[in-house]
Amino acid sequence: MNPVHERFLRYVKIDTASDQHSNTTPSTRKQFDLAKILFEEMKAMGLDSVSLDDNGYLMAELPGNIKAAPVIGLIAHMDTSPDFTAAGVNPQIVKNYDGGDLLLNPDQGIVMSPADFPELLKYIGQDLITTDGTTLLGADDKAGIAEILTAVEYLMAHPEIPRGDLKIGFTPDEEVGRGADHFDVEKFAADFAYTLDGGELGELEYENFNAASATVKFNGRNIHPGNAKDKMVNSLLLSMAFNTLLPAAERPEHTEGYEGFFHLNEMKGDVEHTELHYIIRDHDMAKFEARKALMTDAAAYMNQRYGSGTVELSLTDSYFNMKEKIVPVMEIVEAVKGAMEAVGVKPLIKAIRGGTDGSRLSYMGLPTPNIFTGGHNYHGRFEYIPMASMDKAVEVIVETVRRFAEKAV
Structure with a gap:
C-alpha cells in the first residue's frame, strides 16, 4: 500500500476530537494520543529538532540542500471536528468506484449516493476511502498530516531533488478556532508556510472569511x-x-x-x-x-x-481574511499553482467559506495559504477521500519545494 494511504488509515482510527466547551490547551487530552505517535514516527524518520510541547504543538525540521532557498513550513491539524463522533472510526476502501450508490453500513442501511453527492461521479474508476456510516472519517485533517509526512519521507529518500529547509508543524484545536493560539512562529522560523487542509483535488486558497x-x-x-x-x-x-x-x-x-x-x-x-x-x-x-x-x-x-x-x-x-497578508507575497500562491499544473492537477482557486490555522498565522507574521488534501463531506458520516487525490497532494508538495529551491540556485 502507498505510504500516504497506510499512514492515513492508521491515523484516522485515533479519536482526536476537540471540544469547544473546554478551556484547556489542547481542549482534549486525547489529541496527545496522536501527537505522541507522530512524535515517535518523525524521530524514527530522522527528522531534526522534533518537539512536542505541553500545549500539544508538534514541530520538526528537515534540513535542505540548497541554503539560498526559502524556508518553507508545512502545517496540518491533529484534531477532528466535535460536530460528529470520531470514536471507533472504521475506514472502508471502495475499489474501482462504479458510479452507483455506496452502502456504507448494511446493518443500519446507511447509503451514500451520487444523487445527494454528485461530486462522487468525478471519481468513477478510482479507489475511495469512506466511513462505515457511523462516524466521521477524519480526512480533515489527518489526510494533511499523512501527505506532509509522506512528501517529507520522499524528499529524504531522494536527496538529488533540490530543497530548502522544511519546517513541519502539527497543531491541536483547529476545529474549535484555537489552532494558532499558542503556535510559536518565532520557533517555527519559516519564511512562509502552507496548510494542507483544503478539500477536493486542486483546491488552492488564499482567501477566507472574516469571522x-x-x-x-x-x-x-x-x-x-x-x-x-x-x-x-x-x-x-x-x-x-x-x-x-x-x-x-x-x-x-x-x-x-x-x-x-x-x-x-x-x-x-x-x-x-x-x-x-x-x-x-x-x-x-x-x-x-x-x-x-x-x-x-x-x-x-x-x-x-x-x-x-x-x-x-x-x-x-x-479571525480575519488572510488575503490582505497573502497578496503582497503572491509568488507563494503562484508557485503552488505551477506545481499543480506540472503534476497534472488543474488548480481550483477559490475562497474558503470558513477558516484555517493559516488565516490566523498569516496575521502573526507567517503567510500561509491553503492546499487541498482531497477530502469531501467533512465533519460527517458521508466523509470520503479518493486515494489518487492524496497521491497528487504528495506530488504537489514535492514539486513546490523543488521549484523554490531551483529558483534560488
Missing part, C-alpha cells in the same frame, strides 16, 4: 402562567423576536461563494433566561463590520422596546 462569534442573552421574568397577564416576560419569545431582526436570506443554507451569513448554531433557555450563540462570516471587511453593527443595532432596539438589560450582546472577533 466573529456572538453570544446573546435574554432576561425575562417567569410568573405562573395562570397569573401571568401583564407580568410575564418570556425570554424564549424575546430570542425569537431578536432572530427575526436578522435577514433570513443571509443564513448558511441560502448562501454560497462570497456571500456572508449569520448562523444561529446553538440555543438554550427557559422563560426566565435564554442564550443564543451565533457565528458571523463575510469575506469583505466592510460587510463584516456591517453585520456586527446590525446585530448591535438589533440588541439596542430590543432593549429600547422591552427595557434596558433585556438583551446582553457579546461580540468576539475570531
